[in-house]
Amino acid sequence: xxxxxxxxxxxxxxxxxxxxxxxxxxxxxxxxxxxxxxxxxxxxxxxxxxxxxxxxxxxxxxxxxxxxxxxxxxxxxxxxxxxxxxxxxxxxxxxxxxxxxxxxxxxxxxxxxxxxxxxxxxxxxxxxxxxxxxxxxxxxxxxxxxxxxxxxxxxxxxxxxxxxxxxxxxxxxxxxxxxxxxxxxxxxxxxxxxxxxxxxxxxxxxxxxxxxxxxxxxxxxxxxxxxxxxxxxxxxxxxxxxxxxxxxxxxxxxxxxxxxxxxxxxxxxxxxxxxxxxxxxxxxxxxxxxxxxxxxxxxxx
Numbered sequence: 011x012x013x014x015x016x017x018x019x020x021x022x023x024x025x026x027x028x029x030x031x032x033x034x035x036x037x038x039x040x041x042x043x044x045x046x047x048x049x050x051x052x053x054x055x056x057x058x059x060x061x062x063x064x065x066x067x068x069x070x071x072x073x074x075x076x077x078x079x080x081x082x083x084x085x086x087x088x089x090x091x092x093x094x095x096x097x098x099x100x101x102x103x104x105x106x107x108x109x110x111x112x113x114x115x116x117x118x119x120x121x122x123x124x125x126x127x128x129x130x131x132x133x134x135x136x137x138x139x140x141x142x143x144x145x146x147x148x149x150x151x152x153x154x155x156x157x158x159x160x161x162x163x164x165x166x167x168x169x170x171x172x173x174x175x176x177x178x179x180x181x182x183x184x185x186x187x188x189x190x191x192x193x194x195x196x197x198x199x200x201x202x203x204x205x206x207x208x209x210x211x212x213x214x215x216x217x218x219x220x221x222x223x224x225x226x227x228x229x230x231x232x233x234x235x236x237x238x239x240x241x242x243x244x245x246x247x248x249x250x251x252x253x254x255x256x257x258x259x260x261x262x263x264x265x266x267x268x269x270x271x272x273x274x275x276x277x278x279x280x281x282x283x284x285x286x287x288x289x290x291x292x293x294x295x296x297x298x299x300x301x302x303x304x305x306x307x308x309x310x311x
Contacts, residue, residue: 013183015159023085026057041090041103046083053079121255126244127152130253131193133238139205144234146201147218150176151235151250153194155257155275157181158250162228165215166206171199180276188274258286 030049031037041049054073074082087104094102122130131148135141150161160178168177174195176188190198202217209223216225232250239248254275261271272283 013159013179013181016181019081020085020088023082024089026053026082027086027089030057038090038093043105046104049086050079050083053082120247120252121259122244122248122252124260126242127253127256127260129242130238130244130248133242136200142197142201142205143218144238145197147231147234148238148253149194149197150190151253152257153190154178154188155254155261156188157254157276158228158231160276161218161250162226162231164217166202166217167215169198169217171195171202178276182278184276184278186273186276255286258283262286 027049030052031040033052034045034048036045054076056072057074058072083104087102087106090099090102090104093099131145131152134145134148136145147161150156150164151158154176156176156178157180160180163179164176170176174190174192176190177185178188179185206217206219209219213223214225218226218231220226220230235248235250235253258271258275261274262268268280268283268286271286272280275283277283
């Protein structure tokens, strides 16, 4: 069983493929090694521009990043496997990634310093109902390191305030327990008791509500992070996953075991978590090259 978020992403990936077919006047029967390569080139160069023209994408880039391209290719291959299964195709026309010389570079995730993180957490105005809710959102994202989809799906019943635990449903419908500290607990309880508990319009069990008493959308949560990043004077590009990256990086900087971080993040493979070790190594190298007296110029006696 896959999550609703996974299904949504697959649907979007196949919609992108449909736009490609329309743009090139191709059909599913046209797909082979050559047309698949054309599809990959289109994804990397102008796919988003075409989608914007059809009001399906609002980004500023014209092409997708490599990780997204690999994911879209994988979704397409799975789709054609289904078509083979129902007898529409004799074999899958979408080749494996290695046939196409596709290689995904491991990008270093963007994260905030601890001082930047604290500025962001202190940005909401706690004298307003909205500020209390938004403070809880930021504390949950950073304090627990959970994904946007996991925060969106949280219900009140998933919280154990006494034990400072939250039960979340991650990728692949895998359930795990995440923890939060005292500062996060204060923000969460403040929101639940003084905002959510007073909302007579609440029509669902969701933890985070909009002004109509319904579950707060993913898009609204994303806008909350973007809003307070701007208020805090942080650089552009801060999003919900940046807080998750910051959680993992700061845990590792505090000498937390990589396996513990893997468990808290809900990573199925330790190699996914190991990227944060590269982050801290890079930061250590930058600091050494910038500040060590035997490296910087003008410090020889």
